[in-house]
Amino acid sequence: MKDTEKKLVNEMKLKLPSYSVNESAARAMVSAFCAQQDPKTGEIADIKCAVSEAVTNCIVHAYRDTVGTIYITVKLYSDRSIQIEIRDRGCGIEDISLARQPLYTTDAASERSGMGFTVMESFCDKVRVSSKCGKGTTVTLCKRLSSR
Amino acid sequence: MIKHNCGFEVERGEAALVLTLYGEIDHHSAVQIRTEIDTLLLEEQPRKVVLDLSHIEFMDSSGLGLIMGRYSLMQKLGGELMLRKPHERLVKIFTLAGLQRMVKIEDAEDDKKEERV
Helix, strand or coil: CCHHHCCEEEEEEEEEECCCCHHHHHHHHHHHHHHHHCCEHHHHHHHHHHHHHHHHHHHHHHCCCCCCEEEEEEEEECCCEEEEEEEECCCCCCCHHHHCCCCCCCCHHHCCCCCHHHHHHHHCCEEEEEEECCCEEEEEEEEECCCC | CCCCCEEEEEEECCCCEEEEEEEEECHHHHHHHHHHHHHHHHHHCCCEEEEEEEEEEEECHHHHHHHHHHHHHHHHCCCEEEEECCCHHHHHHHHHHCHHHCCEEECCCCCCCCCEC
């Protein structure tokens, strides 16, 4: 099925304050919504982990020392592809390609492994990142589920 | 706001101090569990620590940070850290970071056939 033929079949929007306790809530809600597409256990585990990484980045980096809002949009398409957008209005990323390097972290003191983007990239088909310093960051995770 | 979705149980064997971690390890829970484990390690100064991961239900890269941090602490204390029974999902994350080159892992779970949720 071509991209032009795929249709949006369902959509969910979430808005959460950047409390760390919401990391588990965010991944649980996103995975519960995606479950209606009948994914494999490994696929849902991939989604949970990628979402957890993106949401943690909002909490640890974008809204460091403050509390802001995390906006999550999940779109399910007829070709079994899933698009998850995780957006913040935090500090932004100065150098996106550097931030995406494995083991790179700006917060080594807090034992951040620097593997967040690497995990997202390996568990999703595509990861898009757009950011503006002082304005915020949008991470878009794309994953196509295997056929039933 | 202070809910913690993971923890650990302690077993003091002759050969090693075994910490069996359970629940979900993310950035939120790792902060809490890290302090508790470090307090125990600094008090008891064991020669060998085994982290049993067989009861972990979820882990993201915050768990990697937790393991690497405890590995460093055990090195400073002149001891050894080992991982036991990580399931397939965890091994996948460890491999991304090359953790197996640093930390010994015993009884990793083999790949299993995927099932629908």
